[in-house]
Amino acid sequence: MIRIVSLGRTCKNYLRLHGKGQPNLYIHCPHCHRIMNKHGCYKRTVATKHQAIQVPIYRWYCTECRKTLTVLPDFLIPWARFATTVRESAIVRRLQGLSLSQIIQGVASFAVGISAATVKRWWKRHLCQVNRVSLYMAGKLVERGTTQDLFHLYPRGVNPALADTAHWLRSLVQVYASYFSHGMYPLRGYWCWLNTQLPHTDLL
Incomplete structure (x- = not known):
């Protein structure tokens, strides 16, 4: 089992806070x-923008269910070597139409x-995820009572491609943040914050 939690503003901040000791979190077993x-x-x-850093990943154990839960800091997702901020930066540049070489030079040293x-x-x-x-996110916004026409944000209504849905997702993220981030807009982009809320099958 995996849970993603905000445990520091950056990778280095996470290391300063939790590099030598497990966070004092009260984790409830999802089962019992x-x-x-x-x-x-x-x-x-x-791997961050400038270097590769080794960080501790902490686990919790349920004595009743005999199951282990891993807590990932929000700048990581399972199996990804690069920090979430680096991957988001690359996708944003791809949506802006930059070439592969420009993306590579811009997101990491x-x-x-x-x-x-x-x-x-x-x-x-990313294209495999955008529909879900x-x-x-649109469903959560409707539940919250938004009166905004979310489909009006869609860039192309006729014969849309997955890339169009990716642009729509980018717009939805900003609307979603205005409702759920409590005015604290992420300085590192949105994905780290979103991954603490999204289902684990749909992590960005």
Whole structure:
């Protein structure tokens, strides 16, 4: 099991706060709802814009269900080597029409090293997600009582492509933030904040 939690403004801030000790979080087991116990950690390498950093990832254990839950800081998702901010930056640039070489040069230093194949993989993954995530966010906005015509934000109503839906998602994210971020707009982009709220099958 995995839970994504905001545990620091940046990767370095996370290390300063929790690099030598497990966060004092009260984690309830998703199955039996009992308080889970701290259960050690493992190391994971995350590539930021300028360097690769090794960070501790902490776990909790339910003695009743005998299940382990891993708490990821919001700048990470399962199996991704690059920080969420780097991936979001690449997708935003792709939506702006930049070339692969411009994206690679803009989102990370040469020392980190991002290949064109990696950016293409991120873009393909994003296009596979946009329908589900867009409808999820639109549904939450309707539940919240928005009176805004969300479909009016869609860039093209006739024969739309997945890239059009990706642009719509970008617009929805900004509307969603105005309703749910309590006025605290993310300075690092939106994905880190959104991943603390999205279903784990739809993480950005």
